[in-house]
Amino acid sequence: MRFKYFRRTATFVLAAVTLVMPTLAVTIGGATVNTNDTGLVLRTEPSTAGSALLEIPNGAFVLVEDTLNGWYKVSYDGFDGYVASDYVRFSETQDGTYSYSASTTGTDVNLRSAASTNAGIVKCLSERGTELTVTGVCGSWLKVTDESGVSGYIRSDYVNYDYDETHTETATEAETNGAALVSTAREYIGYSYTYGGMSPSTGFDCSGFVKYIYGLYGYSLERTAQNIYNTNGAAVSKDELQAGDLLFFGYGSDSITHVGIYVGAIDGKRMMVHASTYGVGVVLSEIDGSYYSGMYVGAKRVLS
Numbered sequence: 001m002r003f004k005y006f007r008r009t010a011t012f013v014l015a016a017v018t019l020v021m022p023t024l025a026v027t028i029g030g031a032t033v034n035t036n037d038t039g040l041v042l043r044t045e046p047s048t049a050g051s052a053l054l055e056i057p058n059g060a061f062v063l064v065e066d067t068l069n070g071w072y073k074v075s076y077d078g079f080d081g082y083v084a085s086d087y088v089r090f091s092e093t094q095d096g097t098y099s100y101s102a103s104t105t106g107t108d109v110n111l112r113s114a115a116s117t118n119a120g121i122v123k124c125l126s127e128r129g130t131e132l133t134v135t136g137v138c139g140s141w142l143k144v145t146d147e148s149g150v151s152g153y154i155r156s157d158y159v160n161y162d163y164d165e166t167h168t169e170t171a172t173e174a175e176t177n178g179a180a181l182v183s184t185a186r187e188y189i190g191y192s193y194t195y196g197g198m199s200p201s202t203g204f205d206c207s208g209f210v211k212y213i214y215g216l217y218g219y220s221l222e223r224t225a226q227n228i229y230n231t232n233g234a235a236v237s238k239d240e241l242q243a244g245d246l247l248f249f250g251y252g253s254d255s256i257t258h259v260g261i262y263v264g265a266i267d268g269k270r271m272m273v274h275a276s277t278y279g280v281g282v283v284l285s286e287i288d289g290s291y292y293s294g295m296y297v298g299a300k301r302v303l304s
Contacts, residue, residue, distance in 0.1 A: 027156040029092035030137040042081035046071035054284035057269040095136035104130045111152035115141035122152035177303045178244025191282045209275040225259040233300030249295040
């Protein structure tokens with residue numbers, strides 16, 4: 001089937017929670033998720049009543065912007081939100097443990113040799129939007145490398161963080177289609193889980209979510225996870241996954257209980273976007289953690 005792009009109109013209703021890309025946010029350090037192999041939910045508010053934005057994998061690094069009453073305000077993969085402080089290890093300074101994409105928010109931003117305005121200037125980043133890779137944090141400063149390979153420190157309030165997208169310059173048509181579909185699917189992170197739900201207005205269950213997203217791109221999937229597995233797409237191995245592939249979980253090929261959409265690698269972890277459970281909703285989750293890897297049955301490629 002040929003890929004069919006669905007043009008969404010200007011009246012498209014966004015998620016009930018707004019996913020805000022961090023702008024001029026000042027870091028105070030970083031933290032590593034420590035949940036004994038399960039994921040940690042990033043929420044819209046510093047409370048378990050806050051809507052779930054995504055699930056951060058165990059061992060992942062987050063940039064910390066504030067602390068309040070047992071919660072950290074953090075940035076992860078371009079999303080701002082809150083995580084419970086009991087499940088992370090905070091450090092004001094960490095180096096070489098992660099790699100975030102970012103860009104400068106102004107012109108003539110100084111890249112310095114150390115995390116201080118008194119340190120020497122390594123380079124002046126003259127253009128707004130200069131692309132950077134963040135590889136460390138030191139309080140309110142970030143250690144970064146620019147496109148030419150020059151490294152140094154930059155004040156965090158001069159940086160915007162970009163969320164990871166699956167992209168290659170030599171992508172096949174299926175890979176390109178998959179990246180577009182995944183980008184759309186991620187716009188629904190934060191929507192609620194509803195058994196039998198198939199739309200943004202009602203919420204989604206797992207198969208209702210993938211059916212809805214694929215429907216935006218002109219594909220008609222079966223209604224249940226089991227029937228999608230039985231009927232739609234061609235089987236692919238776990239080692240050959242591409243963005244947009246469908247992932248199936250359960251107790252065997254005749255007992256499929258869950259389905260999600262493969263996103264690609266984020267911070268070195270293979271992730272999927274899916275309608276998880278009540279109280280969690282549509283989130284990103286790691287597929288190689290103990291739970292999902294133990295329940296993994298197979299994958300199908302529908303996009304062409």
